[in-house]
Amino acid sequence: MWPIRSALFVPAHRRDWVAKAIRVSPGAAVLDIEDSVPPEFKSQAMGYLKSEIAELAAAGVGAFVRVNPLHADTATELAAAVTEGLTAIVLPKARTVEDIRRLHDLLTYAEGRANLPHGTVGILPLPETAEGMRDASALAAASTRVRGIHGALSGPVSGDFAQAFGFRATADGIEQLYLGSKLVLDSRAAGAMYPIAGIFGTPMDDLAATERLIRRARDLGYTGVAVMHPSHIAIANAVFRPTPEEVSYFEGLLQAFEDAEKAGLGAVKYQGAMVDYAMLPLAREIVAESRRNI
DSSP states (O other), X not given: OOSOOEEXXXXXXXXXXXXXXXXXXXXXXXXXXXXXXXXXXXXXXXXXXXXXXHHHHHTTOEEEEEOOSSOTTHHHHHHHHOSTTOOEEEEETOOOHHHHHHHHXXXXXXXXXXXXXXXXXXXXXXXXSHHHHHTHHHHHHSOTTBOOOEEEEEOSSOOHHHHHHOOOOOSSOGGGHHHHHHHHHHHHHTTOOOOEEEEESSOTTOHHHHHHHHHXXXXXXXXXXXXXXXXXXXHHHHHHSOOHHHHHHHHHHHHHHHHHHHTXXXXXXXXXXXXXXGGHHHHHHHHHHHTOOO
């Protein structure tokens, strides 16, 4: 299932929204029991999780659950969430290595109770704290469950990352480039190869602004994005899917290099540029990604 190109936030108390999410073909849905759920509906949201995850799994859609920041009843939230088909837990306000290790252990217990193999459920730390952003590499390395750091790229309406970091979000986003790049590098350096960026802070109907943020996320190295509105999923899927021109270029590169190897060469001129073994991993990755259905 990984990398997941697109994920759609769905307030878990809105049970009927899961079917609507499936219809727009996200790679995953983020079933939220945190910020998008009023306190009086959190219990109801938790009660829906397993049936929502089953519905997503039946449709071939991944299931993330964004729990609340670690607290005394996190184990209860995980008991409601951990079931066959759950892909990962998104941990907001991730701050320390101890947070990730505690979540790892709680998931191990919950997996056992649910008769799931150990390590089935991944972790996506969401470091919405200054300490978590600074130490994101350590968060990513704290558990083999961590699939990637969950960052964020914002339009001019700021959120938790901006408040914790201290920047003022703007439309061009230059103030966020350091953080966005850092979280990608921290994630990948720790072996968590699928960093995801939340896309926030633009009007829902401003599809051009949303696309700019999604393209920025891709260009910074994120392997997918989490978005707030169903209309953004098609944009994300298109941005992260290799274009026919890219596929044609890299297929040709691989063929040219194969021909060069047969002639005893370790480098070859291809479309005006010299290419060697260093270019092959990306070419193979792009061609393989183009053949995925999700």
